[in-house]
Amino acid sequence: MRRSPLFLSRFILSLWIVLVSAFLFLLLSNAPGAVDTPFASISIKAESSIIHLPNRIFACTEAKQQFQCQAKIQARSLDLIWEKGRDYKYNLSNCRASYNGQSVGCQEKGINLAPKLSPIYEITNLGLSSQQYQAIRQKYWGINALMKLGESQLVLIGARLSLAAGVSAAFFTWLHPGALSKGFASIACGFGIYHLVWGFLGGVRFDVVTPYGFTPDTWIQVVNGTAIFAAILTIITTALLLWQRVNRLSKILFIIISSVGVFNLCLLSVSINFGTLSDFFGLAETFSQQRYALMWLVKAISVILAIAAAILLWLHTSQSIKKFLCLVSGFGTVAFAYHFSLFILLLLGYAD
Structure with a gap:
């Protein structure tokens, strides 16, 4: 008689561990604070919707007065440059963005307080088709699902x-x-x-x-x-x-x-x-x-x-x-x- 409750308790505990592990993996693999970027997050305005990009796809370098970040979107380079703040280096200003060598829009959309005070940006006017935007959303489904929640x-x-x-x-x-x-x-x-x-x-x-x-x-x-x-x-x-x-x-x-x-x-x-x-x-x-x-x-x-x-x-x-x-x-x-x-x-x- 004791074997059934014992098996059930271990099964419930194992199931909980699997669920938590899957949830933590999804969080860690898309975490805004898991990589050292000067911004909190970057998103793309795609026609009537927003597509969030995971911070891990951006490679960033820090110069004396600037931050520069780059990512590959649809096999083309998305380049971002900001001026550093004087008192707090993550107080970014003058966002300049280019996609495949062409200038695109870059707007600050808010501030994130944790894990560090850093801004949120939205990229506009990439000039992609609906199918291309959908492909980006599907590729980065994890971060978009989390941000939708x-x-x-x-x-x-x-x-x-x-x-x-x-x-x-x-x-x-x-x-x-x-x-x-x-x-x-x-x-x-x-x-x-x-x-x-x-x-x-x-x-x-x-x-x-x-x-x-x-x-x-x-x-x-x-x-x-x-x-x-x-x-x-x-x-x-x-x-x-x-x-x-x-x-x-x-x-x-x-x-x-x-x-x-x-x-x-x-x-x-x-x-x-x-x-x-x-x-x-x-x-x-x-x-x-x-x-x-x-x-x-x-x-x-x-x-x-x-x-x-x-x-x-x-x-x-x-x-x-x-x-x-x-x-x-x-x-x-x-x-x-x-x-x-x-x-x-x-x-x-x-x-x-």
């Missing part, structure tokens, strides 16, 4: 994958509630406390703390240091609760600390995936109109789950610890996976 949809895909990862992790933990699961649950509770403390202290305005001798830089250090200390403390207390019995007073204190971590972990995970679940059940418009009520609903769910976690830790039976590990592993994996996906999207230049 846009930042919000890519973030939503990351949320959906994180939700799938959380469900898989909870299922896997139920079948393998060992030392690895306990270690991960402890770290996940620490992650929840870190975000709670950082969010609370980070929300304090600088003009409130400067009268007490803090500069903006020193206050940021205090915020980071306090959040890290609270996270480490939570990891230790949760690990003590899971691995060994402690006296009654310490147990109450440790459970409170761990439960607060679980509360914020659930708050992060549930709020992340309300958009995913609302789309799945066709309630996106309803939720968007009831943001205030939704905020309190998310907090209520998180409180209930935190109380459940506290009860499970207090009982401290093999079954209660197993349920606690499933709860925290599931929500912890969602939070970790989602923040990792955001980091990747920012690093690669798909989000800013």
Whole structure:
């Protein structure tokens, strides 16, 4: 009987790894920030549509006062030249473009903030046929599919994958509630406390703390240091609760600390995936109109789950610890996976 759930858990985990690997490969192979170019992205205006070009096809050189980039489009050379900015070299100006030796249009269409502040350009008047434009779009289908999705949809895909990862992790933990699961649950509770403390202290305005001798830089250090200390403390207390019995007073204190971590972990995970679940059940418009009520609903769910976690830790039976590990592993994996996906999207230049 145990073989079927074990096979299913491994199959789900393997399927998730395949999906994430394919998604990451698509992102990496077309990433605007994966190659060192002075611009964020280049697109071609083709009649009534836009064709995006991957940055990897451009070979760029940097001179004293200029950037020069070149790419082959339909076996012809597209050449671009910009003047560098004085204070910030990626503050480009005077874009000059030529295609097959003929001057073409080059217009700035905006600014991308990540991974570095750099402009977005559109090339016009290439003089190609509809079939040639279609061939370019098909050749670079990856970047065009990603750009068509846009930042919000890519973030939503990351949320959906994180939700799938959380469900898989909870299922896997139920079948393998060992030392690895306990270690991960402890770290996940620490992650929840870190975000709670950082969010609370980070929300304090600088003009409130400067009268007490803090500069903006020193206050940021205090915020980071306090959040890290609270996270480490939570990891230790949760690990003590899971691995060994402690006296009654310490147990109450440790459970409170761990439960607060679980509360914020659930708050992060549930709020992340309300958009995913609302789309799945066709309630996106309803939720968007009831943001205030939704905020309190998310907090209520998180409180209930935190109380459940506290009860499970207090009982401290093999079954209660197993349920606690499933709860925290599931929500912890969602939070970790989602923040990792955001980091990747920012690093690669798909989000800013």
